[in-house]
Amino acid sequence: MRFSIALIAAAAAVVNAGVFTQKTYNEISISGGVAGNAQEEALAVFSALDLNDLANADEADKDFLNSVNQICNDAEDEAFNPAIDAATGEEADALQRGKIKNKVLKLQATIFKLMIEQAQGEDVTADMATEQKKLDNNISQDEDEAGNASTALSFDATTD
Template sequence: MRFSIALIAASAAAVQAGVFTQKNYDDISISGGVAGNAEQEALAVFSALDMNDLASADEDDIDFLKSVNSICNDAEDEAFNPAIDAASGDEADAIQRGKIKNKVLKLEATIIRLMIQQAQGEDVSDDMATESKKLQNNIQQDEDEAGNESTFLSFDATTA
């Protein structure tokens, strides 16, 4: 009997359950503050995931990462772009920096999702190359503006 319970417990521990919980966009947004550290801020949002065991990631985690991408796209289209169009000067620049940080968050979610899919045996090399190039471009834009104000924009959306 003890052997069976121990075996079941060990088997259950070997399967990584979904580590992410439903979040509001405002709770995961990194758009505010200052520019320059978007990559680290984005990675912190996803720090609950064991990056050393991506093959064991749960489908719920993949869905969460997909939904982060989706709500960040929506925030860009429905919040950042209209706000940038309505602003000028320093205000528009600060909103643009927030938009870039939002893009870094979106693209980090995409890269991590692709890394999981790759670890689970899917061939995503073409997508990985395309998305990595976009991510590096946005990280560079963020770093080029390091220390400058970045505007947080509230957006009503929720992850899966």
């Protein structure tokens, strides 16, 4: 009987483990390439998340999504903004497009985290509306630049 209980407990621990694994910023970054498809690229980063069962999402997944937000914010402040300030012309424009794609990734992570919290019974309606508005704005900016080069910047950070 003890073996059965131990086996069930071990299986439950595996089932309840988060779906995301630790990643570096450079591994999840969608800033490079071309503008216009940032939403699809961001969704691909988070494709392991079961959107049909958010109520059972693990705390580790919420931590991962929150850390994506944080490291994307840091990349914006510490990498993109100084590089854009130092650049001119098309170089600055391509960096700005990369920054917008970075924002789409950050905001999509935030939306998914809020969706999990909502599915788990938290009232995050106001936060969802605020963040969705920001996400929609950045997706629109990305789509307006569709086909134009987008510059990624290397940044040293890791998710939780």
